[in-house]
Amino acid sequence: MSAVSAVKALVFDVFGTVVDWRSNLIADFTKWGGQRGINADWTALVDGWRAVYAASMDEVRKHPERGYVILDRLHRQSLENLVAQFSIKGLNEADLHYLTTGWHRLNPWPDSVPGLRRLKTKYIIGPLSNGNVALLTNMAKHAGLPWDLILSAELFEHYKPDPETYLGAARLLCLQPEQVMMVAAHNHDLKAAQKLGLKTAFVARPTEYGPLQKYDFEATGDWDIVAKDFNGIADKMGC
C-alpha cells in the first residue's frame, strides 16, 4: 500500500492549477475592450492585478477586526486602484463588474476536466481556493468543472496558506488530514498543506504567469505525487 492509499478526497488549488487565468483574462478583456471602445494595456492590467493579490489578502489577515473580505471584493478594490493608476478612462459600474467577474469566466487547462472526471470516479473532488464560493460555483458552471462540492477560503474566513483552510476542508469532509490530498501548481501551497498532514500532488503549469513566471517550474518539495498533468495524477491514483 502506498502512502496515498488512505486518501478519500482531492482538493485543488484553482487559479493557475485548474484554470489558465492570465491568458483567459487578457483575451477576454482585449476582445471586450475592443467592442466597448475602452483603450488600455490589458496585459499590464491583468499582470498588475495578480501582482497585488497576495498583498490584498495580507490586509485581511492583518485586520481581523474589519471582518473577512471575499475575493470578489478584493479583486474589485484592486481593480479600482489599477484603473486610476493606469488612467483607464470611460469605465462605468457595469464595466467594473464585468471585469471583476472575469475571474468567474476562466477556462481550464486542456487536461483539467478529463483528469477531474477520472478522479471523481474514485474520490471526492473539490476546489480549495481563495476564490469565494460564488466565484468558484460560477466558474465551475462556465468551465464544466465536475466538482463534488465547493470548498473555499470563504467558508473558513481565512485565506490560504492559513492552516484553517486546509484543516477546515478536512473537518467539513469528516476526514483526517492524511485522507485529503492537496493538488497545486504552487510549491508553497503544498508546503503549507503537508505541514498539517495532508497528502500532496504537484503539477507544473510553467506558462501560468507567461513571461513573468519565476517559480514553480518544477517540484521543490518532497510531494507524494509529482505528475505532468491531471491525467498523470489520475494514473498514479489508480483511476
Add this chain to the structure above:
Amino acid sequence: MSAVSAVKALVFDVFGTVVDWRSNLIADFTKWGGQRGINADWTALVDGWRAVYAASMDEVRKHPERGYVILDRLHRQSLENLVAQFSIKGLNEADLHYLTTGWHRLNPWPDSVPGLRRLKTKYIIGPLSNGNVALLTNMAKHAGLPWDLILSAELFEHYKPDPETYLGAARLLCLQPEQVMMVAAHNHDLKAAQKLGLKTAFVARPTEYGPLQKYDFEATGDWDIVAKDFNGIADKMGC
C-alpha cells in the same frame, strides 16, 4: 416576466424531498441485520429515529454554549438511545457507524436526478439541508445527485428553519434572497424561506413517512411553484 424570473439558484431540502429516507433505511437495515444476525424491528427503529430528529436539533438551538453539533453526531446519539430503549443486542462500534451512515446511502425518488439534471442546465442547484457537508457529499456520490455545490446547515452553524440558513445560502451565492428558490416537500420549510424573501417551490412526497404521514400531502401556502415532481419544476422554470 413571472415572479420567478429573477431566480438564479434553486436550493433543495434533501431528506424526503430529494431522497426517500424511510424506505431506503428500512430496506438497508433489514438486509444488513439479516446478514449480520442482528434481530430488531428496523421499521420501528427508523421511525423512532426520525421522530426524535427535531428534538435533537432543538437541543443544539437551546445550548449555543456547547457549540454546533453536526447531524451525523446527533444521529449517532439518538441511535444509541434507541438501541438501548429497544434493547437491540450485539451492536459493536462498526455496526453503529454502519447504521449512522445509512443516512449517507439514501436513494433518490425516481424523478429527482432527471429533474435536477434539467434544472442544472439553467440554474445553480444545491442542497440546503440539515445534513452535514460530508453526509450530503457522500449521498450525492452514492445517489448521483448532480449538485453544483453543497450548502448545509453546518456551514452556518444553524439548523433550518433558522433564518441564518436561508440567508446564509443567498450570501454565499452572492445573490439576493429573491434570486434563490427553496424547493421542499415540507410546507414549514417553505414558510420560513418565503418569510425571508426567497422564492418557493413545493412538491408533495406523500409516502415519505409511510403510514405515519400526517402532513404535507399538499401545498398549504402561497408558493411560487407547486409541481407534481422535479420534472414539473423544470417545466415551470423553463428548462
